[in-house]
Amino acid sequence: MKGKHLAPLALVGMGVKELRSAFWPVVAVLALASKLNWWTIWLGLIVAAILVITLINVAVRYWCFTYLVGDDGLTINSGLFEQKTQHIPYSKIQTVQRQQWFFLRPFGLESLTIETASHKDEEAEASLMAVPVAVGDQIEALRTGKQPATAPAADPEAMHTAELAEALQAMAHPEATDPTYQINAHDLNLYALSSLGFVPIIVFLLALWQRLPDDAVKDATDVMAHLAFLAVVALVIVALLLGLMVTYLSILQKFYHFTLTRSDDQLTTARGYFKRNTVSVRSAHVQAVRIKQSILRQWLHLATVQVLIASNAGQDEDDDELVLMPVLRDDAALTTMRPFIAWLPEAVPDVVRVPADNRWLFIRNAVLIWAGILLAGGLAVGIFARGWLAPYLVLAALILLFGFFQGRYVSRSAGVAIASPDLLMLETGHYFTRERFFVRRANVQAVELAQSIWMKKPKRAHLTVNVRKGNSNEAIEVRYLDLKTASAVRDWFTREK
Amino acid sequence: MQEKLPAAIRKVWTISALLTIFWWLVAAAGLFACHILWNWPLWLLAFPAALAVLQPIIMLSLVPYRYQFWRYKITDTAVYMQKGAIIQSEEAVPITRVQNVTLSSGPILRHFQLQEVNIETASTSHKIDGLTKPVAEKLRDQILLLAKEARDEG
Numbered sequence: 001m002k003g004k005h006l007a008p009l010a011l012v013g014m015g016v017k018e019l020r021s022a023f024w025p026v027v028a029v030l031a032l033a034s035k036l037n038w039w040t041i042w043l044g045l046i047v048a049a050i051l052v053i054t055l056i057n058v059a060v061r062y063w064c065f066t067y068l069v070g071d072d073g074l075t076i077n078s079g080l081f082e083q084k085t086q087h088i089p090y091s092k093i094q095t096v097q098r099q100q101w102f103f104l105r106p107f108g109l110e111s112l113t114i115e116t117a118s119h120k121d122e123e124a125e126a127s128l129m130a131v132p133v134a135v136g137d138q139i140e141a142l143r144t145g146k147q148p149a150t151a152p153a154a155d156p157e158a159m160h161t162a163e164l165a166e167a168l169q170a171m172a173h174p175e176a177t178d179p180t181y182q183i184n185a186h187d188l189n190l191y192a193l194s195s196l197g198f199v200p201i202i203v204f205l206l207a208l209w210q211r212l213p214d215d216a217v218k219d220a221t222d223v224m225a226h227l228a229f230l231a232v233v234a235l236v237i238v239a240l241l242l243g244l245m246v247t248y249l250s251i252l253q254k255f256y257h258f259t260l261t262r263s264d265d266q267l268t269t270a271r272g273y274f275k276r277n278t279v280s281v282r283s284a285h286v287q288a289v290r291i292k293q294s295i296l297r298q299w300l301h302l303a304t305v306q307v308l309i310a311s312n313a314g315q316d317e318d319d320d321e322l323v324l325m326p327v328l329r330d331d332a333a334l335t336t337m338r339p340f341i342a343w344l345p346e347a348v349p350d351v352v353r354v355p356a357d358n359r360w361l362f363i364r365n366a367v368l369i370w371a372g373i374l375l376a377g378g379l380a381v382g383i384f385a386r387g388w389l390a391p392y393l394v395l396a397a398l399i400l401l402f403g404f405f406q407g408r409y410v411s412r413s414a415g416v417a418i419a420s421p422d423l424l425m426l427e428t429g430h431y432f433t434r435e436r437f438f439v440r441r442a443n444v445q446a447v448e449l450a451q452s453i454w455m456k457k458p459k460r461a462h463l464t465v466n467v468r469k470g471n472s473n474e475a476i477e478v479r480y481l482d483l484k485t486a487s488a489v490r491d492w493f494t495r496e497k
Numbered sequence: 498m499q500e501k502l503p504a505a506i507r508k509v510w511t512i513s514a515l516l517t518i519f520w521w522l523v524a525a526a527g528l529f530a531c532h533i534l535w536n537w538p539l540w541l542l543a544f545p546a547a548l549a550v551l552q553p554i555i556m557l558s559l560v561p562y563r564y565q566f567w568r569y570k571i572t573d574t575a576v577y578m579q580k581g582a583i584i585q586s587e588e589a590v591p592i593t594r595v596q597n598v599t600l601s602s603g604p605i606l607r608h609f610q611l612q613e614v615n616i617e618t619a620s621t622s623h624k625i626d627g628l629t630k631p632v633a634e635k636l637r638d639q640i641l642l643l644a645k646e647a648r649d650e651g
Contacts, residue, residue: 473620
């Protein structure tokens with residue numbers, strides 16, 4: 001059988017990508033030219049040559065790239081001089097990621113990224129830039145051993161958009177009994193609003209506060225200058241609001257119509273307005289489940305559920321993990337998740353927290369780290385800008401106070417729970433965000449206990465549980481636990497069957 | 498945890514500590530060449546010279562502690578490693594999680610009939626500085642056997 005070429009639209013996509021990488025060489029040539037006063041004709045020729053070479057390269061790559069959806073695997077041929085044949089058996093596929101930009105929708109095309117569990121290279125195993133939607137459906141069907149619910153259209157390009165959407169919908173729900181979750185407008189709105197964070201607002205307030213005593217007071221007599229200052233402030237506020245608005249809207253579009261489905265052993269998430277992003281994972285390949293809450297969301301009783309998987313499909317997410325549920329009531333998180341991940345417990349197990357006697361250590365560490373940084377900064381200010389020392393000291397005091405609360409927060413977030421002989425729960429806190437991990441024993445790769453010599457007598461220990469994430473390692477560390485608690489986890493891990 | 502590393506590992510560490518002197522001298526020679534060729538300032542030589550003295554002294558003084566605190570245990574089901582003097586850490590890796598074991602030995606290790614053992618899981622890697630050949634090979638065979646059993650079952 002002969003392989004198929006990508007859809008011609010892929011030429012455009014590849015061209016744009018290549019031209020983007022040719023951008024800097026062109027800029028460099030232009031910069032050099034303006035410096036040396038080169039003849040314009042030569043300049044034009046060189047730039048034209050770069051562009052032509054780029055386009056020829058794209059055309060050749062397009063021409064040499066073929067794919068074949070076989071019975072037992074996907075075969076990809078590429079390369080002109082060094083010809084490469086890549087064969088990916090369906091059984092080895094870990095994740096299938098389908099991305100459809102809105103401008104590809106009318107053509108019934110999408111880009112496919114297929115990954116296996118091999119942890120050798122960073123690159124996705126196979127990426128098909130623009131192929132008919134039917135190809136993705138076929139691969140998914142072959143992979144799960146099922147026939148597609150609707151026959152793939154012979155000519156997807158002729159298919160009407162509405163029909164296509166319908167067919168896709170049918171594909172996503174082959175059986176009515178499959179558990180499905182779709183985000184509602186209210187939840188999505190809450191998620192976007194609580195993602196904004198206070199950081200820009202705090203930065204803005206600080207900037208304002210630093211300005212006031214110097215400029216405003218001095219210039220108070222000068223009404224005109226005062227007005228100008230107000231105008232600047234107003235401008236900054238407008239810019240800030242605009243920034244927040246853009247962030248808010250981009251989150252809304254990113255998680256627009258977020259849907260999670262389970263069919264047999266497959267978990268599929270779909271999201272996005274301009275770029276519809278669909279990822280399917282085998283639930284057996286899930287390494288750990290993480291429930292994440294910033295302090296703001298803790299107050300609002302909202303939580304985000306993510307999974308750690310052994311591939312990079314989550315790469316363009318905020319932090320490398322696949323989001324399973326953007327936003328949920330935290331008390332309903334486990335019951336809502338259980339239809340999708342069967343091994344989650346029904347309720348949060350009793351957590352063994354860091355003993356109260358050890359909590360001050362977190363505060364001490366956080367304050368010490370900040371103090372070290374502030375001392376270095378203070379020395380610099382004292383030597384080079386003595387006049388700023390007073391405001392600096394005020395700022396330093398505020399930061400130390402912040403460090404105190406930071407340490408206090410982390411100390412109260414840390415804990416572990418052995419939920420069952422096969423399930424462990426770990427809780428950690430970082431920068432006012434609490435993370436709760438659920439890990440099955442089979443997915444723990446190694447456990448480490450660490451103790452400094454000063455921790456021996458009070459019987460304290462740091463516990464690190466290593467889990468695979470993407471192509472690397474996620475070390476989940478719970479610090480200053482009671483030695484007995486930490487050893488219990490180690491023994492839970494190494495016990496013989 | 499009972500087993501210490503083989504006593505010969507102290508000699509290996511001592512020799513590699515002394516070898517750092519040689520490498521710093523090479524670096525110093527390089528800088529001297531730069532001085533002659535391109536007139537680099539001569540005081541740059543002070544850095545490799547100081548390090549040629551300091552590094553071996555620090556490394557040598559740590560050898561007894563490293564030896565004292567480095568322990569390992571290989572049972573039928575797991576490998577345990579313990580190291581560190583001030584911050585002592587203890588790692589546990591069940592043999593079923595091990596994806597591959599690499600035995601390697603440079604000229605110094607080979608002279609003392611030792612092997613460095615690298616144990617890799619799906620996400621972490623662990624190193625034992627030196628084991629005698631029979632112990633290292635036994636560990637490797639054990640892991641291969643368990644891996645084979647797991648394959649046969651699954």
